[in-house]
Amino acid sequence: MVTATMAEVEMSMHTAKSDHLVIDIQRRLTAFQEYTNADPPQYSIYRIPSHIRKNNEYYYEPRMVSIGPYHRNKEHLCAMEVHKLRYLGKLCNQKDGILRDFIGEIRNAEADIRACYCESVDLEEGDQFVEMMLVDGCFIIKLFFNWLFNEPDAACDAGWALPLLISDLLMLENQIPFFVLTKIYNIYTFGCVDPPSDAHGDYRPSFLTLAADILHETCKTNVERAKVPEAGVAIKHLLHLFYLLFVPAPEYALTPRQINVKIKGKESRTNCLPLLQKRNRREFAGSSKFSEKIESPRVIKSAIELKEYGVILKKKEKFASFLDISFERGILEVPRITIEGCSRSRLLNLIAFEQCSGGADVDPIKKPLSSYAVFMACLMNMSQDVIVLEKAGILENNLANSEEGAKFFHQVRECAHIDFDNHYLKQVFVEVVEYCEAFWPKHRARLRHEYFSSPWTISSLMVAMLVLIMAIFHTIGFILTTFLKKY
Structure with a gap:
């Protein structure tokens, strides 16, 4: 009897503890339910991850x-x-x-x-x-x-x-x-x-x-x-x-910018924003076989590489904003930008705000600054790229040297996450990549890289061409001499 009584007491105490736990969890669930049913908080001041x-x-x-x-x-x-x-x-x-x-x-x-x-x-x-x-x-x-x-x-x-x-x-x-x-x-x-x-x-x-x-x-x-x-x-x-x-809204940045888009083999001037909204991927990227395979490029060539492919880098004179970048017939036009020490902090915090302000239900095209940072990081891959952009009038580098200039946008790009299938510079990425994969630009770049990359290779090519020309003249002379002796 004593043993049974002790067991009942233990069960009673265990039940009481369980009840307290149940009550506590139910109370927390009720409070959480009331919180989730309320309007979601509209955060605007965030912590950096x-x-x-x-x-x-x-x-x-x-x-x-x-x-x-x-x-x-x-x-x-x-x-x-x-x-x-x-x-x-x-x-x-x-x-x-x-x-x-x-x-x-x-x-x-x-x-x-x-x-x-x-x-x-x-x-x-x-x-x-x-x-x-x-x-x-x-x-x-x-x-x-x-x-x-x-x-x-x-x-x-x-x-x-x-x-x-x-x-x-x-x-x-x-x-x-x-x-x-x-x-x-x-x-x-x-x-x-x-x-x-x-x-x-x-x-x-x-x-x-x-x-x-x-x-x-x-x-x-x-x-x-x-x-x-x-x-x-x-x-x-x-x-x-x-x-x-x-940082202008995408509509403000894109309305003045016109780009050539190939649709069914015909050129028509159109706006990038309606394309993102209305065209399917194949129409957006173009009708060529290459465009069907490469619809959403993640990167483009750097500035010095684009020059090897025959792309002309040009400072844009008339533009709606610094985001107004265009590519047409082998000419990449970019508005002039200045980079300096204080610019880095501002860009990083602006991009952080842009990233935090979006969500799964927000159109990724509304993050133009992040897209711009990715584009510039692609162009400025090495110190030589910075020098190329400076000579083209696109960049004013007020940092210590060209190496620091090359690091600038790569540092900014670290927090710039974009949807490569849907951002305001996607069409520029597609057209630049498509141009570089065409027959002549590709082989031109290969020739420049293999035979014109240094003074030694140029000298070797010139010597080889001279030997070839001498051999041709020697052959022609031999044929003419043989022909004259015979007749």
């Missing part, structure tokens, strides 16, 4: 100032925290009660702000998070005001400081939502979060206009910027605004 960060960590982490939670409290960024508080004081001391207005609006939007970050923000609910958004947002606004009114600024007076600060503000992991900046700016400038449309005078631009002008002027890019996005466009953060200003 570790395998991409490993080789390029220097270009993804801020060097002077931390904005947002991802790099908060890092030792080498602590010095700028003093300047942040000084900027906050200057903004708040100019108007009574404005600090309370700032904090109230950020508190009201706290849930929406947190939802912008793909990783859980490692700050407690409430004051810490709100304080961070307030301090970082006011720092950016005051920094822009200093630039707008040309005010002396201890943080930016050094010649290297402002470029580094702007570079930090254009890193994917170093962002706060754009609507936070807009709220702070509007409260300070117009006295309310949503000013009427007629409140924007010449001396009081909207924050969107101010930010666009500053990014254009301080980044010193030779790429012509696009129009400032309309007020209704949902801008996620400063990096997103920079992307909209300098």
